[in-house]
Structure formats: structure tokens, C-alpha cells
Amino acid sequence: MTTQDHEHAGQGMVDEVESPAVGSEYERERVPERALKGPSSFWGMYAGEHTAGTEFMIGPLFVKWGADAFSLIVGLLIGNLLAVLTWRYLTAPIACSERLTLYYKMEKIAGRGLVTVYNLANGLLFCFLAGSMITVSATAVGPFFPEGTIAMPTFSSTMPTGPAWIAACIVIGAAMTFVALKGYDVVALVGHYSAPWMFLIFLACAIVTLGKLGTTDVWALLTPPPGTERSISFVGIVLFAWFCNAAMHIGMADLSVLRFAKSPSAGWASAAGMFLGHYVAWICAALLLIYWVKEKGVNPQEGKDPGTMVNDAVGWAGLVCIIIAGWTTANPTIYRAGLAFQGVLPGLSRTGATLLAGAVCIAAGIFPAFAMRLLDFVGVYGTILAPVGGLIVVDHFLADVVGIDRDPAAKSGASVNMAVLIAWLVPVLIGLSMTAVSPVNPWGFEVPPWYLPLPCTMACGILYILLSKFASGRAAAAA
Amino acid sequence: MTTFEKSPYHTPAKVVGLAALAGTILPPVAFLFGTMPLDTVKGIMLVSTILWFVAAPLWMKVD
Numbered sequence: 001m002t003t004q005d006h007e008h009a010g011q012g013m014v015d016e017v018e019s020p021a022v023g024s025e026y027e028r029e030r031v032p033e034r035a036l037k038g039p040s041s042f043w044g045m046y047a048g049e050h051t052a053g054t055e056f057m058i059g060p061l062f063v064k065w066g067a068d069a070f071s072l073i074v075g076l077l078i079g080n081l082l083a084v085l086t087w088r089y090l091t092a093p094i095a096c097s098e099r100l101t102l103y104y105k106m107e108k109i110a111g112r113g114l115v116t117v118y119n120l121a122n123g124l125l126f127c128f129l130a131g132s133m134i135t136v137s138a139t140a141v142g143p144f145f146p147e148g149t150i151a152m153p154t155f156s157s158t159m160p161t162g163p164a165w166i167a168a169c170i171v172i173g174a175a176m177t178f179v180a181l182k183g184y185d186v187v188a189l190v191g192h193y194s195a196p197w198m199f200l201i202f203l204a205c206a207i208v209t210l211g212k213l214g215t216t217d218v219w220a221l222l223t224p225p226p227g228t229e230r231s232i233s234f235v236g237i238v239l240f241a242w243f244c245n246a247a248m249h250i251g252m253a254d255l256s257v258l259r260f261a262k263s264p265s266a267g268w269a270s271a272a273g274m275f276l277g278h279y280v281a282w283i284c285a286a287l288l289l290i291y292w293v294k295e296k297g298v299n300p301q302e303g304k305d306p307g308t309m310v311n312d313a314v315g316w317a318g319l320v321c322i323i324i325a326g327w328t329t330a331n332p333t334i335y336r337a338g339l340a341f342q343g344v345l346p347g348l349s350r351t352g353a354t355l356l357a358g359a360v361c362i363a364a365g366i367f368p369a370f371a372m373r374l375l376d377f378v379g380v381y382g383t384i385l386a387p388v389g390g391l392i393v394v395d396h397f398l399a400d401v402v403g404i405d406r407d408p409a410a411k412s413g414a415s416v417n418m419a420v421l422i423a424w425l426v427p428v429l430i431g432l433s434m435t436a437v438s439p440v441n442p443w444g445f446e447v448p449p450w451y452l453p454l455p456c457t458m459a460c461g462i463l464y465i466l467l468s469k470f471a472s473g474r475a476a477a478a479a
Numbered sequence: 480m481t482t483f484e485k486s487p488y489h490t491p492a493k494v495v496g497l498a499a500l501a502g503t504i505l506p507p508v509a510f511l512f513g514t515m516p517l518d519t520v521k522g523i524m525l526v527s528t529i530l531w532f533v534a535a536p537l538w539m540k541v542d
Binding site: 189192193194196197200201203204207208210211212216314315316317318320321 | 499500503504506507508510511512513517520521522524525527528531532535536539
């Protein structure tokens, strides 16, 4: 999936969000004309960012959930197209008009205090995301050792599988953290150089798998056997593909990237990430598990670790791909999580903050639960962060129409805009309480988390308008 | 950032890089059509991977 590993345009999935302190360029001013970049900068970046190690988890998870061929081939196509259109016609126009980072724009609307809260939420979610990448990368270590040395987790694993697994996660996580301490220019370059090769490795896995299965009928292979219970519908697949990067498009995290674009047409570049990483790569990864189910009798509910499957298909080149894909996406994520923590705890040094973030990521990576419930996690991630985009859409397009102030916190000097806080928290808390990840669900039904980013974002925008009108009415009455 | 347009290594690196990409995807296709054993596919892909990471930094432009 995509992690939010954006630095800025021109640097090569994560998949993720630019922190106020990252990229030190034009953080608190409009990007000037001379710094704008052409579309080619964005195509490569999106292609690289959205082909990550976690793609090896998502395809097989669809198989586990009994997704049918039509949902995978057509549903993913539609969902990814909707994501691209959201980038092109919502995120990019705002980015090219405002030319500010998400953080600075949010500070103008919500106040600096709330940006800190956003940073904390972002930092913690980054850690869990990076943790799942460490988990996936650790599965690539197993095949280098004699069989059985490292017990590999399955879809049902939530706890560490043993001391060797823990050691593998610690070594990989520590290496990632160490590199993050040095900054991540080198990693960004490796990510940039890896992108075309990495995509071909995904494709190679699928082609070899077809060869092993002796067929090229992908539709038939993706059709689950009769009697398979379907845990995800066609609509669910469409919404998952659309909103697995909700924080970036409707959540406006990519303002930080696309503000460097010469024109909103740069938003089309997201198609490279969506259709290579979130379409072809997911289907290729799904085929890997289908082979193991059909030919080796693996229970699709238990799955098989990516390292073993990829090694069986294409050998060490595939293992290198898993490790690099995890590394190039987890490393910037750890770095950014460190920055987010530093924003919350200003007394913490950059080194201390990155070490703290790395430790949280390693702890998350040791527990396979995050990677094995990746679909739920990215839904929760989008549900929490995407509503911020609703505020920005209202501020940019609707504030003058509905008669509320633009950039209210910048005008009033407030550290916390209460209208924003309430408008953000209420939909998110109600939405999350409907999901399986909530410890308390008073609704009597469950909603998959990836259904929630759009309604929560819209509710956040509407509530923000109502509360801002109410607050301005009270202020006028008091005056 | 740095570009490698004028590097004397640019053209050879481009040739090696493209060959490495071909070496990553063509052997699996050959396996699919039954003309290459899987062990050979894996070997060629590993060599191609090494060649790619040698060639790409000398060839690919980073804006």
C-alpha cells in the first residue's frame, strides 16, 4: 500500500506525509514560481511510493477474504480510478492554488496547537505502518536460513512467533532506524532507482506463478472455489482501493507534494502509483497465494508469509525486493514519525525522537497483528486523518459562499480552533466506534473501516461550517 | 540535483540497465512458455538485480 513517504516532488510509496520540519523548503510560505516542477517529477515519485513491501500482504489478504475475479479486476480498476480522479480534481487544484504544506494550511485554519495533535496522531499511525513494513521485510529473512529456523507468522498470527522472529524484526528495524538517524536522502535515491525493477519483480512473481500453474487464465485463477465465504464485496474492494490512501488525497497530505506542481494536471501522476502498485502489484501478489492454496494445500485463512512465497517464485531477487521495498518505505516513515514526536515533545533531540519512533516501530513490527490486519489498519488510518481534508475543502471552496472566515486561526491567533477540534473528533469517534477495531460498539452492526473516510470527511466539513457559523454568531452577539 | 547526461558512463549504464530490466522480466516469460527451468530464471534474475543497482545510479536522472 502506500505509505506516506513523500518528501517533496522530485524525490522518489509511501506512501507518505510531509512533516512541517521535513524538506525545509518553503514550509511557511507559498512555493515560488521558480521552484515549480514539471509532471515528470511526480510520475516517478508516485510509481515508486505506491509499490511497497506491504503490497505483498494486501493481494493475499483479498484472497483470504474470498474476493472474486470481477471484484479484483474491475473493482480495483474503478477504485483506483476514483483515487486518481480525487488527486487530480480535488487535491491538486487546492495544492496549486494555495501552494502551502498541509501543516501550514492546517495551522492557519485549526491553530498551532491542533497541528501538534494531528502530528501526534500521524506519528503514531506512521509507527504502526512502518511496523507492518518491518514485519513484511522480516519474512524475507527466513528463506536465507535453514527451514524452520525462523517460524513465520500467518494471517491469524497476532503474537511473535518465537525468539528468532523477534531477533529478525529487531535487526531489520534497528537497521532502518539507524539509517533514519542519518536522514534519508540515500534511501530516497534507492527508492527512486528501485521503482522500475521492483515493479518488474512483482510482475515476474505473477508470470512464474502462472507458469507453475500451467495456465494464463487469470480470471479463472482469481475466481474463488465454490463455497468460499466472501468477507469483502465488490463495493468494499472499490472503496478500499479508493480510500487506502485517503489521508493523502481527500485528507490533503499531498498538498505538501503537489504544491510544487506547475499545474493541477500533475495529479494524473498518481495513476502511476495506483495502477502499477495498487492494481497490477496487488493482483500479482494475490496470485502468489492462490498458487500455494491450489498446489500446496495452504489454508487461505492462514495464508503464507510473503518471503517464502516470493522466494519460491523468483528466488533471492524477490527477497531483495521485499527487503528494499520495506526499507525504502519504512525508513522515511520512521524519520517522519520522529519529527512528529519531536513536534509534540520539543525538548527531545532529533536523534532521541527518531530512536523513540524506531523503538515503537520495532515493537509494532514484532507483533504480526498490524501487518496481518493491514486492510483494517489503513482504513482506520484514513478515517482518522482524512477528515482534515474536509476542513481544507470548506476553507478553500466554500468559506466565502457560506459566510465563514477563511484561515480563521491565522486571523484570530487562536492556538486551538474549537470548531475544528469538535468537527474532527466527533465524526472520527462515531465512525471508529462502528468498526471491528473498536473495543466498544454500541451500534449493533460493524462497518469496515475503509467505508468511513469519505462520510467522516464530509461530516467533518459540514460540522465545521455549522460550528463556525455558530461561533461567529455568538461573537457577533457578544460584540 | 545531479544529472548524469554528460557522464561517459551514461550510455553504457543505460544499455546495462535496460539489459538488467530485460533480464528481470524475460526469464519468467521464458519459464511461462516452458523454455527455461526455474533455477535458471532465478539465477538470471539475481544477476540482473545486481546489474540494475550498479547501472541505475549512473543512468537514471533525478530531478
